[in-house]
Amino acid sequence: MIPLNDRIDYLPFNNRPKIKWPNDARVAFWVIPNVEHYEYMPAAGTGRQKVAHGNPVFPDPDIAVNVRRDYGSRVGFWRMLKVMDRYNIRCTVNINLAVLEHFPEEREAMVQRNWDFCCHGKYNTRAEPKGLTVDEQRAFVADSIAFVKRTTGKQLKGFNVLSRATEQLPDILAEQGIIYHADYFHDDQPTPIRVRKGKLVSIPYGAEINDSVMTQRNRPWEADTFYEMAKDAFDRLYEEGADNGMVLCLPLHPWCSGYPYRIKYLERILDYVMSHSYVWQTTADDIADYYIGNYFDQVVNHMAELRKSQHQRSNSARR
Amino acid sequence: MKFNYGMDQKYWDWSPIVKRPPLQWPDGARLAVCLLVDLGHYEWQPPESAFDPPTHTPPHSQNPYPDYVTVTFREYGHRVGIFRMMDVFDKYKVSATVPMDAHTAQHYRILVEECQKREWEIIGHGITQRQAISSLMSEAEERRYIAHSIDALTAATGNAPLGWLGPEHSQSTRTPAILAEMGLRYCCDLPNDEQPYRINTPTGELYALPCMIEIGDTMGHYNRKLPLKRWVQMVKETFDVMYEDAEESGLLLAFRLHPWCVGQPYRAKYLDEIIAHMAGRPDVWIASGSQIVDWYAKQPHASFKLRPSAGR
Numbered sequence: 001m002i003p004l005n006d007r008i009d010y011l012p013f014n015n016r017p018k019i020k021w022p023n024d025a026r027v028a029f030w031v032i033p034n035v036e037h038y039e040y041m042p043a044a045g046t047g048r049q050k051v052a053h054g055n056p057v058f059p060d061p062d063i064a065v066n067v068r069r070d071y072g073s074r075v076g077f078w079r080m081l082k083v084m085d086r087y088n089i090r091c092t093v094n095i096n097l098a099v100l101e102h103f104p105e106e107r108e109a110m111v112q113r114n115w116d117f118c119c120h121g122k123y124n125t126r127a128e129p130k131g132l133t134v135d136e137q138r139a140f141v142a143d144s145i146a147f148v149k150r151t152t153g154k155q156l157k158g159f160n161v162l163s164r165a166t167e168q169l170p171d172i173l174a175e176q177g178i179i180y181h182a183d184y185f186h187d188d189q190p191t192p193i194r195v196r197k198g199k200l201v202s203i204p205y206g207a208e209i210n211d212s213v214m215t216q217r218n219r220p221w222e223a224d225t226f227y228e229m230a231k232d233a234f235d236r237l238y239e240e241g242a243d244n245g246m247v248l249c250l251p252l253h254p255w256c257s258g259y260p261y262r263i264k265y266l267e268r269i270l271d272y273v274m275s276h277s278y279v280w281q282t283t284a285d286d287i288a289d290y291y292i293g294n295y296f297d298q299v300v301n302h303m304a305e306l307r308k309s310q311h312q313r314s315n316s317a318r319r
Numbered sequence: 320m321k322f323n324y325g326m327d328q329k330y331w332d333w334s335p336i337v338k339r340p341p342l343q344w345p346d347g348a349r350l351a352v353c354l355l356v357d358l359g360h361y362e363w364q365p366p367e368s369a370f371d372p373p374t375h376t377p378p379h380s381q382n383p384y385p386d387y388v389t390v391t392f393r394e395y396g397h398r399v400g401i402f403r404m405m406d407v408f409d410k411y412k413v414s415a416t417v418p419m420d421a422h423t424a425q426h427y428r429i430l431v432e433e434c435q436k437r438e439w440e441i442i443g444h445g446i447t448q449r450q451a452i453s454s455l456m457s458e459a460e461e462r463r464y465i466a467h468s469i470d471a472l473t474a475a476t477g478n479a480p481l482g483w484l485g486p487e488h489s490q491s492t493r494t495p496a497i498l499a500e501m502g503l504r505y506c507c508d509l510p511n512d513e514q515p516y517r518i519n520t521p522t523g524e525l526y527a528l529p530c531m532i533e534i535g536d537t538m539g540h541y542n543r544k545l546p547l548k549r550w551v552q553m554v555k556e557t558f559d560v561m562y563e564d565a566e567e568s569g570l571l572l573a574f575r576l577h578p579w580c581v582g583q584p585y586r587a588k589y590l591d592e593i594i595a596h597m598a599g600r601p602d603v604w605i606a607s608g609s610q611i612v613d614w615y616a617k618q619p620h621a622s623f624k625l626r627p628s629a630g631r
Contacts, residue, residue: 040328041492056373056487059453061328063488063508064374068532070511078337079564101322104627105335122320147320215533220544222553259533260513260560261553 007194009303017298019245025280026241028287029273033252034094038066042125069255073103076258087270092283094120094160100151111152116283118158119144130164141176157285174198180288188246190291192300201291203284210251223265230269324627330495330518334625341568342514342620348604349565351611352597353573356415360422361393365449372451372487393579397427400582407591411598416608418444418484421471431475440607442482443468451486465497482608499523505612513570515615526612528573535575551589555596
């Protein structure tokens with residue numbers, strides 16, 4: 001197995017190969033609603049630590065943590081959808097797979113809009129793939145691909161399982177034709193992830209520019225601040241992207257941004273970003289395809305060179 | 320990999336808001352508003368067997384027994400804060416729905432009278448705020464708990480309560496069924512919608528009056544430490560957006576206020592600002608939980624069932 005430390009080589013921002021996005025875009029902008037379901041009674045032993053964001057945790061059924069999220073599918077998703085349609089945003093959905101069959105109306109709305117899907121586990125209350133054997137993880141990835149194909153007609157190309165990823169997962173993903181992994185927060189550009197076979201690219205996800213942050217007890221800010229953060233980040237990336245193409249990811253949650261008092265700030269973010277000429281509003285699938293087609297090998301070679309010269313420098317320092 | 324259609328529990332059906340028939344409120348109102356003013360008692364020490372919910376956020380920290388700080392800070396609501404809130408509600412001629420726990424009903428008769436004088440509806444709110452329902456209870460314990468809460472209110476008010484909001488929204492998998500069986504008509508625990516809906520129970524007729532949990536004074540401001548004015552803005556924005564969105568189909572805005580929190584002198588004027596904002600708008604129906612449920616139960620919306628769409 002490839003050691004965790006070797007999965008991503010150090011790739012300093014200065015002097016790295018420059019990215020040119022299609023049509024001279026400076027920023028590749030991808031919007032990723034996390035369309036999730038939290039089980040009413042998570043089965044014993046499926047063991048994910050509860051995603052309470054600092055809110056107190058109750059014995060299941062946890063109404064204030066898990067049932068609260070149910071608001072997203074019933075109400076919030078549909079309010080967000082109107083906004084996405086207004087700005088003609090093609091989303092990459094971070095999908096809890098179970099949603100695709102539990103809630104077919106949601107699935108149809110997403111499929112009709114030709115949104116892409118990124119696998120976000122079966123339920124947000126499950127720990128897998130963490131805790132699975134390597135063979136089980138393989139089956140999990142294969143089943144996920146087949147399931148998305150069967151329910152949406154789409155070829156699954158990406159995974160985002162965040163705290164649920166395993167050491168082996170990148171190899172297993174690449175083996176089965178997954179091309180991107182969106183669990184990394186280490187860069188503003190796509191970067192290669194070292195795998196045993198095939199090509200796997202990291203597509204930057206948003207840790208702090210993420211609407212769910214606003215529901216955390218220790219983050220006392222609201223959607224106006226979220227808007228400012230997204231806008232400021234965009235301005236900076238747009239400026240830098242004139243020289244070297246950047247990525248802005250906007251992770252959203254229907255139970256969060258679909259809330260009435262947050263929706264207009266989401267609208268403002270989209271309005272602001274989409275009012276710029278050199279924006280490539282796209283999906284993670286398309287960013288990954290483009291990157292692999294144009295930059296992947298070049299960057300891998302660049303990193304190899306860096307490693308070599310780093311090695312030489314430390315050798316000569318030792319002498 | 321295969322998943323069933325719909326929810327993973329039996330109490331409520333899968334129902335995306337855009338697929339439901341339009342909901343009408345009385346006199347063409349767009350928005351029904353239910354103001355929940357909690358009168359919950361924070362006791363010195365709950366019985367050892369009780370589930371003391373982990374949400375309490377005293378001014379500084381939760382302190383070891385005896386916790387003078389938290390107990391007295393909460394007691395402030397029953398002594399001072401509630402009367403300040405009543406002044407504001409009286410000023411705008413709006414009424415509240417009051418989740419009241421058994422301890423308050425038994426030991427604060429003056430508060431019961433003041434609520435009744437204003438025709439505020441009193442609903443079940445458990446035994447005390449440090450004893451919540453949870454799946455750690457046996458069924459017999461849970462039945463005793465709910466019966467005790469109901470009996471205390473019945474004895475204090477002369478009427479059996481029709482509504483329920485458990486301490487911290489907490490439930491076991493049995494709770495909705497027991498509530499319905501014991502004659503309750505509606506429950507505000509489930510924070511998952513902007514319209515009421517029918518809860519499926521083996522006996523009785525129970526409706527959900529979902530709370531907008533994130534804009535409550537404790538959840539939205541006090542616990543999150545969100546600045547007071549930002550919270551006020553957020554409540555007004557919720558109202559404004561829902562008012563707008565309710566053009567085609569009526570919505571319900573139910574949210575919680577606590578006398579120990581918003582009844583503080585430095586918060587009272589903001590409560591005034593919020594109530595003024597809502598009460599001053601035409602086509603807004605500020606009503607009690609029972610009024611809303613009585614109306615709702617007769618609407619086609621209440622019996623609507625979504626037909627499963629054909630799978631792929």
